[in-house]
Amino acid sequence: MRYFPRLLAASAAIASVITLAACTSVTTGDTDQHGRTTAVVANTDPRPIADNPTPQLPATVRGFDGVEVTVTDASRIVTADRYGTLTQTVFALGLGDNVVGRDTASAFPSALDIPDITPGGQSLSAEAILNLAPTVVLTDTSIGPKAVQDQLRTAGIPVVFFDPARTLEGVPGQITAVAQALGVPAQGAELVERTEKEIADAKASVPQDRDKLEIAFLYLRGSAIMILGGPGSGADALIEALGATDAGTASGLTQQFQPVTSEAMIAAAPDVLLMMTGGLESIGGLDGLENIPGIAQTPAGQNKRVVDMSDSVLLSFGPNTGQILAALSDAIYRPAAG
Structure with a gap:
């Protein structure tokens, strides 16, 4: 879908x-x-499930693109998708202070002072991202161009792709995937539980x-x-x-x-x-x-x-x-x- x-x-x-x-x-x-x-x-503003949890790293995950990625440092996170969902999720996991770059769609109040790395609203800027010295980039295929995401990988930055679909049934899985990539699986489980209860x-x-x-x-x-x-x-x-x-x-x-x-x-x-x-x-x-x-x-x-x-x-x-x-x-x- x-x-x-x-x-x-x-x-x-x-x-x-x-x-x-x-x-x-x-x-x-x-x-x-x-x-x-x-x-x-x-x-x-996303409501953090925890206050600055300590990531359990390294964490190795297989991204939605099939590429296995090892994240060793989550201190400088860049989030980039068309909907702002990944930024929301990182903040809700309690790691909002670690986000150093975000997409235009992440327009909730606590993210507005974070540099926007999609100044045109949809296209990634490799220069803008590299200038932020990220330790990990969370993204998906809803945004690009793919050449920029590939360039970041070539530069040695872990780039984790997530499912670009946005569906009601996909919410828990997306939260879990982001939590695993950032080494906070316990907080991910808590956030899934809270989110599912709120939906119910x-x-x-x-x-x-x-x-x-x-x-x-x-x-x-x-x-x-x-x-x-x-x-x-x-x-x-x-x-x-x-x-x-x-x-x-x-x-x-x-x-x-x-x-x-x-x-x-x-x-x-x-x-x-x-x-x-x-x-x-x-x-x-x-x-x-x-x-x-x-x-x-x-x-x-x-x-x-x-x-x-x-x-x-x-x-x-x-x-x-x-x-x-x-x-x-x-x-x-x-x-x-x-």
């Missing part, structure tokens, strides 16, 4: 118990059936006494890029975890993403549109919905019912996944009056 790299290519850019009190929603509509609700994670708690927060909603995920970048999510989009897993039905999948889509057409939207007939905040703003907010083919003929379009979330948060599938689900649940089922 490689849904997010495909989506990005198409756009040419692109406390141990969680409670809903930690998440907020901002609503511009009058009820949970009308208007826009923005799902917000109150604090996007968020799922349990979904009301059981109401009709099942049909929710469609739309990825938009102005009028140039309009994509409807289907099976394997990643958003479908979030929607299902929230007790709803993924409208794109239910309408018969067989691909992860499909260009929006009137026919596709009418067939999906969503009650709610799930979108990234930047995508919604790129079409002019709620008023811009009328320009999307078929939207006006759907319940969501007629009610202008949209739930949106920050672009860098919604599909990151990192240690904060439980918080994301809780915030979405709050936005979908219990929006603030307004």
